[in-house]
Amino acid sequence: IQLSEVLSWQFSTFAGRGLNKEQLDMLGKKLLDGPDGPDGPIHWNKFSKVRLRTRSSSVWIWIDGILDLIKKFVWELWRDGCIMGFVSKERTRSLLREKPVGTFLIRFSESIRDGAITFSWVEQSAGEKHVHAVEPYTKKELSVLSLPNAIYNYTLTTAGRSHNPLVYLYPDTPKDAAFARYRAAGTGRRSKRVVPLSDPTPPPSPPRDMPMTDMDLEYPEVGWRLLPVS
CATH class of the missing domain: 1.10.238.10 (EF-hand)
Structure with a gap:
Protein backbone atom coordinates (compact mmCIF):
# COMPACT_ATOMS: atom_id res chain seq x y z
CA ILE A 1 0.00 0.00 0.00
CA TRP A 75 -14.39 19.85 10.37
CA GLU A 76 -17.04 21.48 8.15
CA LEU A 77 -14.56 23.91 6.62
CA TRP A 78 -12.20 21.05 5.79
CA ARG A 79 -14.97 18.80 4.48
CA ASP A 80 -16.31 21.54 2.21
CA GLY A 81 -12.92 22.39 0.75
CA CYS A 82 -12.47 25.84 2.31
CA ILE A 83 -9.08 24.87 3.75
CA MET A 84 -6.19 24.23 1.38
CA GLY A 85 -4.27 22.91 4.37
CA PHE A 86 -1.06 21.31 3.20
CA VAL A 87 0.62 23.97 1.09
CA SER A 88 4.14 25.25 1.60
CA LYS A 89 5.01 28.89 2.18
CA GLU A 90 6.75 28.99 -1.18
CA ARG A 91 3.70 27.61 -2.97
CA THR A 92 1.43 29.98 -1.05
CA ARG A 93 3.49 32.93 -2.21
CA SER A 94 3.41 31.75 -5.81
CA LEU A 95 -0.35 31.14 -5.85
CA LEU A 96 -1.40 34.39 -4.20
CA ARG A 97 0.83 36.68 -6.23
CA GLU A 98 -1.12 35.64 -9.31
CA LYS A 99 -4.43 36.68 -7.75
CA PRO A 100 -6.19 40.00 -7.07
CA VAL A 101 -5.36 41.92 -3.91
CA GLY A 102 -7.42 40.58 -1.01
CA THR A 103 -7.22 36.94 -2.05
CA PHE A 104 -6.35 34.62 0.84
CA LEU A 105 -5.94 30.93 1.57
CA ILE A 106 -5.97 28.82 4.72
CA ARG A 107 -3.17 26.41 5.52
CA PHE A 108 -1.80 24.39 8.41
CA SER A 109 1.25 25.57 10.31
CA GLU A 110 4.33 23.57 9.36
CA SER A 111 6.12 24.12 12.66
CA ILE A 112 3.62 23.63 15.51
CA ARG A 113 3.59 19.96 16.47
CA ASP A 114 0.16 19.88 18.12
CA GLY A 115 -1.60 21.37 15.10
CA ALA A 116 -2.33 25.00 14.26
CA ILE A 117 -3.86 26.87 11.34
CA THR A 118 -3.14 30.19 9.65
CA PHE A 119 -4.24 32.27 6.69
CA SER A 120 -2.14 34.13 4.13
CA TRP A 121 -3.26 36.98 1.88
CA VAL A 122 -1.92 39.21 -0.87
CA GLU A 123 -1.70 42.99 -0.61
CA GLN A 124 -0.11 45.65 -2.77
CA SER A 125 2.09 48.57 -1.76
CA ALA A 126 4.45 50.76 -3.77
CA GLY A 127 3.26 49.02 -6.91
CA GLU A 128 4.33 45.55 -5.76
CA LYS A 129 2.38 42.62 -4.41
CA HIS A 130 3.33 41.23 -1.01
CA VAL A 131 2.07 38.10 0.72
CA HIS A 132 1.60 38.10 4.48
CA ALA A 133 0.42 35.52 7.01
CA VAL A 134 -1.06 35.75 10.46
CA GLU A 135 0.52 34.03 13.44
CA PRO A 136 -1.03 30.52 13.59
CA TYR A 137 -4.15 29.89 15.66
CA THR A 138 -3.67 27.03 18.12
CA LYS A 139 -6.34 24.67 19.41
CA LYS A 140 -6.55 26.63 22.64
CA GLU A 141 -7.30 29.83 20.73
CA LEU A 142 -9.77 28.15 18.40
CA SER A 143 -11.67 26.91 21.44
CA VAL A 144 -12.66 30.51 22.23
CA LEU A 145 -12.67 32.03 18.72
CA SER A 146 -13.89 30.12 15.68
CA LEU A 147 -11.85 30.34 12.50
CA PRO A 148 -14.69 31.97 10.49
CA ASN A 149 -15.06 34.66 13.15
CA ALA A 150 -11.29 35.16 13.25
CA ILE A 151 -11.36 35.73 9.49
CA TYR A 152 -14.23 38.20 9.74
CA ASN A 153 -12.69 40.07 12.69
CA TYR A 154 -9.16 40.37 11.35
CA THR A 155 -8.31 44.02 10.68
CA LEU A 156 -5.32 46.12 9.72
CA THR A 157 -5.03 49.83 10.49
CA THR A 158 -3.32 52.18 8.04
CA ALA A 159 -3.37 55.98 8.21
CA GLY A 160 -5.95 55.77 10.99
CA ARG A 161 -8.32 53.65 8.93
CA SER A 162 -9.10 50.01 9.67
CA HIS A 163 -9.90 47.43 7.04
CA ASN A 164 -10.13 43.68 6.69
CA PRO A 165 -7.61 42.56 4.02
CA LEU A 166 -9.37 39.21 3.48
CA VAL A 167 -11.75 39.53 0.52
CA TYR A 168 -11.66 36.41 -1.68
CA LEU A 169 -11.03 32.83 -0.59
CA TYR A 170 -8.60 31.30 -3.08
CA PRO A 171 -9.08 31.07 -5.95
CA ASP A 172 -11.91 33.61 -6.33
CA THR A 173 -14.79 32.95 -3.90
CA PRO A 174 -16.14 36.05 -2.09
CA LYS A 175 -15.57 35.74 1.64
CA ASP A 176 -19.27 35.94 2.49
CA ALA A 177 -20.14 33.19 0.02
CA ALA A 178 -17.46 30.96 1.52
CA PHE A 179 -17.90 31.55 5.26
CA ALA A 180 -21.20 33.24 6.13
CA ARG A 181 -23.00 29.97 6.90
CA TYR A 182 -20.26 28.86 9.29
CA ARG A 183 -20.09 32.06 11.25
CA ALA A 184 -21.48 31.66 14.76
CA ALA A 185 -23.73 34.46 15.98
CA GLY A 186 -22.63 36.27 19.10
CA THR A 187 -19.04 34.99 19.12
CA GLY A 188 -17.30 37.89 17.44
CA ARG A 189 -14.56 38.16 20.05
CA ARG A 190 -11.53 39.96 18.66
CA SER A 191 -8.20 38.21 18.93
CA LYS A 192 -4.72 39.51 19.57
CA ARG A 193 -4.04 39.27 15.86
CA VAL A 194 -5.55 42.64 15.03
CA VAL A 195 -2.35 44.24 13.76
CA PRO A 196 -1.96 48.04 13.67
CA LEU A 197 0.41 48.97 10.87
CA SER A 198 2.69 51.97 10.64
CA ASP A 199 1.71 54.75 8.26
CA PRO A 200 1.45 54.74 5.36
CA THR A 201 2.00 51.15 4.14
CA PRO A 202 2.13 47.59 5.51
CA PRO A 203 5.48 46.30 6.77
CA PRO A 204 7.78 45.52 3.83
CA SER A 205 8.44 41.95 2.89
CA PRO A 206 11.95 40.53 3.45
CA PRO A 207 14.33 41.01 0.49
CA ARG A 208 13.64 38.50 -2.26
CA ASP A 209 17.13 37.04 -2.03
CA MET A 210 16.60 36.07 1.60
CA PRO A 211 15.17 32.63 2.46
CA MET A 212 11.66 32.69 3.86
CA THR A 213 11.49 31.64 7.52
CA ASP A 214 8.96 31.27 10.29
CA MET A 215 10.48 34.25 12.12
CA ASP A 216 7.96 36.82 13.30
CA LEU A 217 8.10 40.55 12.72
CA GLU A 218 7.96 41.88 16.25
CA TYR A 219 6.19 45.08 17.27
CA PRO A 220 7.22 45.57 20.93
CA GLU A 221 5.07 48.66 21.40
CA VAL A 222 1.87 46.67 20.93
CA GLY A 223 2.97 43.06 21.34
CA TRP A 224 1.18 41.84 18.20
CA ARG A 225 2.82 40.03 15.33
CA LEU A 226 2.47 39.64 11.60
CA LEU A 227 4.31 36.84 9.85
CA PRO A 228 6.00 37.65 6.52
CA VAL A 229 5.38 35.12 3.75
CA SER A 230 7.01 37.00 0.91
Whole structure:
Protein backbone atom coordinates (compact mmCIF):
# COMPACT_ATOMS: atom_id res chain seq x y z
CA ILE A 1 0.00 0.00 0.00
CA GLN A 2 1.38 3.41 -0.96
CA LEU A 3 1.87 5.98 1.76
CA SER A 4 -0.23 8.46 -0.21
CA GLU A 5 -3.21 6.08 -0.09
CA VAL A 6 -2.83 5.59 3.65
CA LEU A 7 -2.64 9.32 4.34
CA SER A 8 -5.59 10.16 2.12
CA TRP A 9 -7.66 7.35 3.68
CA GLN A 10 -6.76 8.65 7.15
CA PHE A 11 -8.08 12.13 6.37
CA SER A 12 -11.12 10.85 4.50
CA THR A 13 -12.09 8.54 7.35
CA PHE A 14 -11.40 10.77 10.33
CA ALA A 15 -11.72 14.28 8.88
CA GLY A 16 -14.35 13.92 6.16
CA ARG A 17 -12.18 14.68 3.12
CA GLY A 18 -9.13 12.96 1.67
CA LEU A 19 -5.96 14.56 0.35
CA ASN A 20 -5.47 15.59 -3.26
CA LYS A 21 -2.28 15.14 -5.26
CA GLU A 22 -0.92 18.61 -4.53
CA GLN A 23 -1.41 18.16 -0.79
CA LEU A 24 0.26 14.77 -0.88
CA ASP A 25 3.15 16.14 -2.93
CA MET A 26 3.69 18.85 -0.32
CA LEU A 27 3.84 16.26 2.44
CA GLY A 28 6.25 14.10 0.46
CA LYS A 29 8.62 16.79 -0.75
CA LYS A 30 8.52 19.23 2.13
CA LEU A 31 8.49 16.84 5.06
CA LEU A 32 9.73 13.44 3.96
CA ASP A 33 12.45 14.61 1.56
CA GLY A 34 11.92 11.51 -0.56
CA PRO A 35 12.83 11.78 -4.28
CA ASP A 36 9.60 10.01 -5.21
CA GLY A 37 7.40 11.96 -2.80
CA PRO A 38 4.70 10.15 -0.82
CA ASP A 39 4.46 7.42 -3.47
CA GLY A 40 7.99 6.29 -2.79
CA PRO A 41 8.83 3.24 -0.64
CA ILE A 42 8.94 4.58 2.92
CA HIS A 43 8.91 2.13 5.80
CA TRP A 44 6.44 2.91 8.60
CA ASN A 45 9.21 2.91 11.19
CA LYS A 46 11.02 5.65 9.27
CA PHE A 47 7.85 7.67 8.70
CA SER A 48 6.87 7.53 12.36
CA LYS A 49 10.29 8.72 13.50
CA VAL A 50 11.40 11.22 10.84
CA ARG A 51 11.62 14.67 12.38
CA LEU A 52 10.09 17.93 11.25
CA ARG A 53 12.76 20.40 10.21
CA THR A 54 11.70 23.07 12.69
CA ARG A 55 10.60 20.97 15.66
CA SER A 56 11.80 17.93 17.57
CA SER A 57 8.65 16.04 16.63
CA SER A 58 7.86 13.29 14.16
CA VAL A 59 5.83 13.88 11.02
CA TRP A 60 3.22 11.44 12.26
CA ILE A 61 2.71 13.32 15.54
CA TRP A 62 2.36 16.55 13.55
CA ILE A 63 -0.21 15.03 11.17
CA ASP A 64 -2.11 13.50 14.09
CA GLY A 65 -2.24 16.94 15.72
CA ILE A 66 -3.74 18.39 12.54
CA LEU A 67 -6.33 15.62 12.34
CA ASP A 68 -7.32 16.38 15.92
CA LEU A 69 -7.58 20.10 15.13
CA ILE A 70 -9.81 19.40 12.11
CA LYS A 71 -12.14 17.11 14.03
CA LYS A 72 -12.55 19.51 16.96
CA PHE A 73 -12.61 22.93 15.32
CA VAL A 74 -12.77 23.10 11.51
CA TRP A 75 -14.39 19.85 10.37
CA GLU A 76 -17.04 21.48 8.15
CA LEU A 77 -14.56 23.91 6.62
CA TRP A 78 -12.20 21.05 5.79
CA ARG A 79 -14.97 18.80 4.48
CA ASP A 80 -16.31 21.54 2.21
CA GLY A 81 -12.92 22.39 0.75
CA CYS A 82 -12.47 25.84 2.31
CA ILE A 83 -9.08 24.87 3.75
CA MET A 84 -6.19 24.23 1.38
CA GLY A 85 -4.27 22.91 4.37
CA PHE A 86 -1.06 21.31 3.20
CA VAL A 87 0.62 23.97 1.09
CA SER A 88 4.14 25.25 1.60
CA LYS A 89 5.01 28.89 2.18
CA GLU A 90 6.75 28.99 -1.18
CA ARG A 91 3.70 27.61 -2.97
CA THR A 92 1.43 29.98 -1.05
CA ARG A 93 3.49 32.93 -2.21
CA SER A 94 3.41 31.75 -5.81
CA LEU A 95 -0.35 31.14 -5.85
CA LEU A 96 -1.40 34.39 -4.20
CA ARG A 97 0.83 36.68 -6.23
CA GLU A 98 -1.12 35.64 -9.31
CA LYS A 99 -4.43 36.68 -7.75
CA PRO A 100 -6.19 40.00 -7.07
CA VAL A 101 -5.36 41.92 -3.91
CA GLY A 102 -7.42 40.58 -1.01
CA THR A 103 -7.22 36.94 -2.05
CA PHE A 104 -6.35 34.62 0.84
CA LEU A 105 -5.94 30.93 1.57
CA ILE A 106 -5.97 28.82 4.72
CA ARG A 107 -3.17 26.41 5.52
CA PHE A 108 -1.80 24.39 8.41
CA SER A 109 1.25 25.57 10.31
CA GLU A 110 4.33 23.57 9.36
CA SER A 111 6.12 24.12 12.66
CA ILE A 112 3.62 23.63 15.51
CA ARG A 113 3.59 19.96 16.47
CA ASP A 114 0.16 19.88 18.12
CA GLY A 115 -1.60 21.37 15.10
CA ALA A 116 -2.33 25.00 14.26
CA ILE A 117 -3.86 26.87 11.34
CA THR A 118 -3.14 30.19 9.65
CA PHE A 119 -4.24 32.27 6.69
CA SER A 120 -2.14 34.13 4.13
CA TRP A 121 -3.26 36.98 1.88
CA VAL A 122 -1.92 39.21 -0.87
CA GLU A 123 -1.70 42.99 -0.61
CA GLN A 124 -0.11 45.65 -2.77
CA SER A 125 2.09 48.57 -1.76
CA ALA A 126 4.45 50.76 -3.77
CA GLY A 127 3.26 49.02 -6.91
CA GLU A 128 4.33 45.55 -5.76
CA LYS A 129 2.38 42.62 -4.41
CA HIS A 130 3.33 41.23 -1.01
CA VAL A 131 2.07 38.10 0.72
CA HIS A 132 1.60 38.10 4.48
CA ALA A 133 0.42 35.52 7.01
CA VAL A 134 -1.06 35.75 10.46
CA GLU A 135 0.52 34.03 13.44
CA PRO A 136 -1.03 30.52 13.59
CA TYR A 137 -4.15 29.89 15.66
CA THR A 138 -3.67 27.03 18.12
CA LYS A 139 -6.34 24.67 19.41
CA LYS A 140 -6.55 26.63 22.64
CA GLU A 141 -7.30 29.83 20.73
CA LEU A 142 -9.77 28.15 18.40
CA SER A 143 -11.67 26.91 21.44
CA VAL A 144 -12.66 30.51 22.23
CA LEU A 145 -12.67 32.03 18.72
CA SER A 146 -13.89 30.12 15.68
CA LEU A 147 -11.85 30.34 12.50
CA PRO A 148 -14.69 31.97 10.49
CA ASN A 149 -15.06 34.66 13.15
CA ALA A 150 -11.29 35.16 13.25
CA ILE A 151 -11.36 35.73 9.49
CA TYR A 152 -14.23 38.20 9.74
CA ASN A 153 -12.69 40.07 12.69
CA TYR A 154 -9.16 40.37 11.35
CA THR A 155 -8.31 44.02 10.68
CA LEU A 156 -5.32 46.12 9.72
CA THR A 157 -5.03 49.83 10.49
CA THR A 158 -3.32 52.18 8.04
CA ALA A 159 -3.37 55.98 8.21
CA GLY A 160 -5.95 55.77 10.99
CA ARG A 161 -8.32 53.65 8.93
CA SER A 162 -9.10 50.01 9.67
CA HIS A 163 -9.90 47.43 7.04
CA ASN A 164 -10.13 43.68 6.69
CA PRO A 165 -7.61 42.56 4.02
CA LEU A 166 -9.37 39.21 3.48
CA VAL A 167 -11.75 39.53 0.52
CA TYR A 168 -11.66 36.41 -1.68
CA LEU A 169 -11.03 32.83 -0.59
CA TYR A 170 -8.60 31.30 -3.08
CA PRO A 171 -9.08 31.07 -5.95
CA ASP A 172 -11.91 33.61 -6.33
CA THR A 173 -14.79 32.95 -3.90
CA PRO A 174 -16.14 36.05 -2.09
CA LYS A 175 -15.57 35.74 1.64
CA ASP A 176 -19.27 35.94 2.49
CA ALA A 177 -20.14 33.19 0.02
CA ALA A 178 -17.46 30.96 1.52
CA PHE A 179 -17.90 31.55 5.26
CA ALA A 180 -21.20 33.24 6.13
CA ARG A 181 -23.00 29.97 6.90
CA TYR A 182 -20.26 28.86 9.29
CA ARG A 183 -20.09 32.06 11.25
CA ALA A 184 -21.48 31.66 14.76
CA ALA A 185 -23.73 34.46 15.98
CA GLY A 186 -22.63 36.27 19.10
CA THR A 187 -19.04 34.99 19.12
CA GLY A 188 -17.30 37.89 17.44
CA ARG A 189 -14.56 38.16 20.05
CA ARG A 190 -11.53 39.96 18.66
CA SER A 191 -8.20 38.21 18.93
CA LYS A 192 -4.72 39.51 19.57
CA ARG A 193 -4.04 39.27 15.86
CA VAL A 194 -5.55 42.64 15.03
CA VAL A 195 -2.35 44.24 13.76
CA PRO A 196 -1.96 48.04 13.67
CA LEU A 197 0.41 48.97 10.87
CA SER A 198 2.69 51.97 10.64
CA ASP A 199 1.71 54.75 8.26
CA PRO A 200 1.45 54.74 5.36
CA THR A 201 2.00 51.15 4.14
CA PRO A 202 2.13 47.59 5.51
CA PRO A 203 5.48 46.30 6.77
CA PRO A 204 7.78 45.52 3.83
CA SER A 205 8.44 41.95 2.89
CA PRO A 206 11.95 40.53 3.45
CA PRO A 207 14.33 41.01 0.49
CA ARG A 208 13.64 38.50 -2.26
CA ASP A 209 17.13 37.04 -2.03
CA MET A 210 16.60 36.07 1.60
CA PRO A 211 15.17 32.63 2.46
CA MET A 212 11.66 32.69 3.86
CA THR A 213 11.49 31.64 7.52
CA ASP A 214 8.96 31.27 10.29
CA MET A 215 10.48 34.25 12.12
CA ASP A 216 7.96 36.82 13.30
CA LEU A 217 8.10 40.55 12.72
CA GLU A 218 7.96 41.88 16.25
CA TYR A 219 6.19 45.08 17.27
CA PRO A 220 7.22 45.57 20.93
CA GLU A 221 5.07 48.66 21.40
CA VAL A 222 1.87 46.67 20.93
CA GLY A 223 2.97 43.06 21.34
CA TRP A 224 1.18 41.84 18.20
CA ARG A 225 2.82 40.03 15.33
CA LEU A 226 2.47 39.64 11.60
CA LEU A 227 4.31 36.84 9.85
CA PRO A 228 6.00 37.65 6.52
CA VAL A 229 5.38 35.12 3.75
CA SER A 230 7.01 37.00 0.91
